[in-house]
Amino acid sequence: MDVFNAVIQVLDSTVRLSVPLLLACLAGLYSERAGIFDIGLEGKMLVGAFAGAAAASVFHSALLGLGMAILISVAFALVHGFASITHRGNQIVSGVAINFIAAGSTIILGQAWFQQGGRTPALGPGERFDAIVWPGADAVRNVPVIGPIYAELISGHSILVYLAFLMVPFTWWVLFRTRFGLRLRAVGENPAAVDTAGISVAWLRYRALICTGVLTGVAGAYLSMVQNGGFVKDMTAGKGYIALAALIFAKWKPVNAMFACLLFGFLDAAAIRLQGSPLPIIGKVPVQFMQALPYILTVILLAGFIGKAIPPRAGGVPYVKER
Amino acid sequence: MSTPYAKLPAWADYGLIPLINLLVAFIVAGFVVVLVGENPFRAAIILVEGAFGKGTGIAFTLFYATTFIFTGLSVAVAAHCGLFNIGTEGQAYIAGLGIAIVCLSFDTVLPWWLTFPLAIAASALVGALWALIPAYLQAKRGSHIVITTIMFNFIAASIMVYLLVGPLKPAASQAPQTRNFLAGAELPKLNWIIELFGAKIRSAPLNVTFLLALVMAFLVWLLIWRTRLGYEMRTYGHSPKAARYAGISETRIIITAMMISGALAGMMALNPVMGDQHNVAIDFVSGAGFVGIAVALMGRLHPIGIVLAAILFGMLYQGGAELAFEMPAISRDMIVIIQGLVILFAGALEHMFRPYVQALFASFNPRSVGMEAVKEKGA
Known part of the structure; x- marks a missing residue:
């Protein structure tokens, strides 16, 4: 029974840890499918986290916080668009720039506005998204096997967790069952064809980036308003890059993205859980190895040893209309 | 765009637009x-004064600049070959391992002028090897x-943290760093050069690595513009297709360029490790690799521009501390x-501003931007 409870706990934290990855990964999916590389997921999450926590604590409203997180994150996405779509700049350079501006400005503004060493004030009740307890969760808690699964795994998360997982089928539907999705995928594969059909490549790509901004905003809000109850400097801590890795790992497909993020979330949860305690057979695994595993796996995948990851064909190439 | 797509004079291209x-x-x-x-103006004054006002400030500025010259050159060499090496940070970090091995082995037996060349070789080698794998995967697979070098930054960080809290840490110590190097691995300071000009320096970490950085800047210029290899790299950077047609081996050129880039990134570690801290500590690179991206872009990938941009960023770091x-x-x-x-x-x-600058030039002197040709065609 102890083992079972431990497994449930690890899975529960897997879900919690994979949510920001999943949101950021789906965010990246929209822009990369439209042919815009986005190294700046990390930075957009960070400004989202900061704006969310700051607005929530100033206006005492979680919803306003979420709104502000999305707004600021979209603004940063539009800067990326301005540089890489309108001015046909290098998308990777632009993404790197956004990450730096985000990292610096959240600390500077946080310190100037709240004077707590780059933190925002701790969020009180009503300023953060609380866990939703599903009906009957407490009643079934003691039922063996099903009880803990229902009470711990399924119930008791915040609304953003459910939203993140609902975004998976929604994104699939948008990409593969709507006209917008068809065009979005087309613009990532062959923008000239889309242009010939009389559709604006630039406007389509801008819309994809707005989707990206919205989702990274929610991802940031989750970090600072659900997981942590306040903004801490550099709180994304490379999650944007792991999400990027997950996106490649998922071969740019929404459902795969969910499984990739759950896998990387599980590795993280297991690393925290195992911290120093030896595993059967393998022996003691260094925490650092577990932390590096998502990156190692992605490199192996990229090298083509586990299937082949083929990015959208027009990815990273600015579209120049024939003149 | 209505402005003619024409060349600007070189001084505008390399001076005015970056400015x-x-x-x-x-x-x-x-x-x-x-x-x-x-007040931003007061901030700017404090910043410049902090960087250049006193001898100590100048020495610190040049110390930081040394680091950024290496990372800037590293990014630039790869960029000339059309490769975006975002992994400078990780290559420099892991090169600390090479330096640690050399310094911890020889600092008791050899004088600094023998340890230094060994450490240069070790840091360059480790940095180059860390760039080799992403280069190989790009060329062959x-x-x-960009993605693989980002991943390698994180992997490098994990390895270094593992080593610095474990095997490399002296048993008695709590801090995640190697033991302090002895005199045999401490580089001599260069502060006397600034003192020659009459300035007083209390203590600043400016050291001989600065000269190494300048030599490397010259060698990079030589490599890119005066050797066959550099020519091949630039060809590949401009047009991989043309390079292939000219019989340049894609694999060879990518791997060579990335290994040179990695070696330059690795040498960056010499400056803080042997010149200042005298140990290898967690996160000693602290973002210098990423500053290299800014430095290389601002210096327009030319060694002279990179040295100037590195000094500018050194000024920002030193002046920023005062600020x-x-x-x-x-x-x-x-x-x-x-x-x-x-x-x-x-x-x-x-x-972004190029069309405006071009229009401005055209209004003063149509011939200078090739407007004449356009007009003739139109007429």
Whole structure:
């Protein structure tokens, strides 16, 4: 029974840890499918986290916080668009720039506005998204096997967790069952064809980036308003890059993205859980190895040893209309 | 675009446009200072005074510049070959391991002038090897170098943390770093050069690595513009197709360029490790690899430009420290914003102002931007 409870706990934290990855990964999916590389997921999450926590604590409203997180994150996405779509700049350079501006400005503004060493004030009740307890969760808690699964795994998360997982089928539907999705995928594969059909490549790509901004905003809000109850400097801590890795790992497909993020979330949860305690057979695994595993796996995948990851064909190439 | 797509005079291309981009980056940074509630002009004065006002300030500025010359050159060499090496940070970090091995083995037996060349070789070798794998994967397996080098940054960080809290840490110590190096691995300071000019220096870590950086800048210039290999790299960077047609081996050129880039990144570690801290500590690179991206872009991938841009960023680092002292609201993280803005305006948006500059030139002197040819065609 102890083992079972431990497994449930690890899975529960897997879900919690994979949510920001999943949101950021789906965010990246929209822009990369439209042919815009986005190294700046990390930075957009960070400004989202900061704006969310700051607005929530100033206006005492979680919803306003979420709104502000999305707004600021979209603004940063539009800067990326301005540089890489309108001015046909290098998308990777632009993404790197956004990450730096985000990292610096959240600390500077946080310190100037709240004077707590780059933190925002701790969020009180009503300023953060609380866990939703599903009906009957407490009643079934003691039922063996099903009880803990229902009470711990399924119930008791915040609304953003459910939203993140609902975004998976929604994104699939948008990409593969709507006209917008068809065009979005087309613009990532062959923008000239889309242009010939009389559709604006630039406007389509801008819309994809707005989707990206919205989702990274929610991802940031989750970090600072659900997981942590306040903004801490550099709180994304490379999650944007792991999400990027997950996106490649998922071969740019929404459902795969969910499984990739759950896998990387599980590795993280297991690393925290195992911290120093030896595993059967393998022996003691260094925490650092577990932390590096998502990156190692992605490199192996990229090298083509586990299937082949083929990015959208027009990815990273600015579209120049024939003149 | 209505403006003719024509060449600007070289001084405008290499001087004026980067200057405009830089100016815009600083104006936007000034707005951030205003948002924080301070006076941007006073901030700028404190910053420049802090960097160049006193001898100690100048020495610190050049110390930071040394680091950025290496990382800037590293990014530039790869960029000339059309490769974006975002892994400078990780290559420099892991090169600390090579330096640690050399210094911990020889600092008791050899004098610094024998340890130094060994450490240079070790840092360059380790840095180059860390760049080799992403390069090989790009050349042979087609995996995107940007993504693999990012992944390798994180893997390098994990390895270094593992080693520095474990095997490399002296048993008696709590801090995650190697033991302090002895005199045999401490590089001599260069502060006397500045003192020759009459300035007083209390203590500053400027050391002989600065000269090594300048030599490397010269060698990179030689490599890129005066050797066959450099020519091949630039050809590949301009057009991989043309390079292939000319019989240049894609695999060889990618791997060579990335290994040189990695070696330069690795040498960066010499400056803080052997010149200043005298140990290898966790996160000793602290973002210098990423500053290299800004430096390379601002220096327009030319060694002279890179040295100047590195001194500018050295000034920002040193002056920024003084600024944080005078204006507590502006911590050193302000530099990170400026760095981001410089990358944005000098890198991603480098062509934003070009049409305007071209139009301006055309209105003064049509011939200088090739307007004549356009008009003739029109007539």
